Structures are given as C-alpha cells and as structure tokens.
Amino acid sequence: MTDKIQAPVAKAQMLIRRPAAQVFEALVDPAITSRFWFSRGSGRLEVGKKVRWDWEMYGFSTEAEAKEIEENRRILLEWDAGRPTTVEWKLEPRGEDRTFVTVRNWGFHGDADQVVAQALDSTGGFSFVLAALKAFLEHGVELNVVLDHAPDALVEDWTAR
DSSP states (O other), X not given: OGGGOOSOOEEEEEEESSOHHHXXXXXXXXXXXXXXXXXXXXXXXXXXOEEEEEEGGGTEEEEEEEEEEETTTEEEEEEESSSEEEEEEEEEEOSSSOEEEEEEEEOOOSSHHHHHHHHHXXXXXXXXXXXXXXXXXXXXXXXXXXXXXOGGGSOHHHHTO
C-alpha cells in the first residue's frame, strides 16, 4: 500500500526507550492510548474492524480501521477526520529496550493550500502524540499535550478541569 502514497506526507518520529511490544500495545489498546492521545476508544485495533476514537474534550470523534497489522512492527490504518486519510506507524526495535517509532499520514483532500495545511497540522499533531507516548511509557507521566494544545477549543465541560 505504501507504493500509492500521495504527497505531501506528514511525518513524525521519536525514539522511545521501551520494547517494541510495549509500544505496539500502547497504540492498539485504547485503555492505554487514552492515557496519551484520545480520551476514549471503542475497541482494540484489529484488521478489518472499525473503531471509534473520541476526543471528548473537543467534542470530536473519528472512525479508524486497521488495514494491515504486523505485531510489534507496523500498523496501517485509515481514519476519517472529515475525509479518509491513511496513517502508518512503523516500529523499529533498537536493541531489547528501545523502539524507533515513525508515523506517516497521507491522502489529504482539497486544493493545494488545504492539503499542505492538513499535512502540516498532522505533522504537528503526531509530534505531540509521540512526545506524549514517550513520556507516558518511559516515565508514567501524562503530559496532556493533546488536551492543552488548543484550550480555547475545549468543550465547556472540560474547561473547569
């Protein structure tokens, strides 16, 4: 599927000092993912199964469907944040206790300016997610970077927290 990538491609990467199996689990299990990215997920990522991810703090949700999964190595999914795009997570073990994670997002829609804006926004967003994943897995700290990124966009119930 990666041979059909359409430019531009959003890309973020980070070394996480944890085994690939632990990083993988954090990305497929919503009970863990909700500690650093979205606030709630309807189920575990599995090939062919649609799940719903909610960012309740922003009153936003999307559906995601895993297209390919290579345990502890790769997750390819399509999600619909307005119009479907493709997201690929690659996990490259670096010894027993480190994993180099690369996430790419492509297939943006609209005119040239809209596509570039979406790719830039996605790059920034995934950079936040990787930093939050790193802090959570390495230090048990929930940074709340997704929550705190746009405080003026929070739904009213979340502004009092």
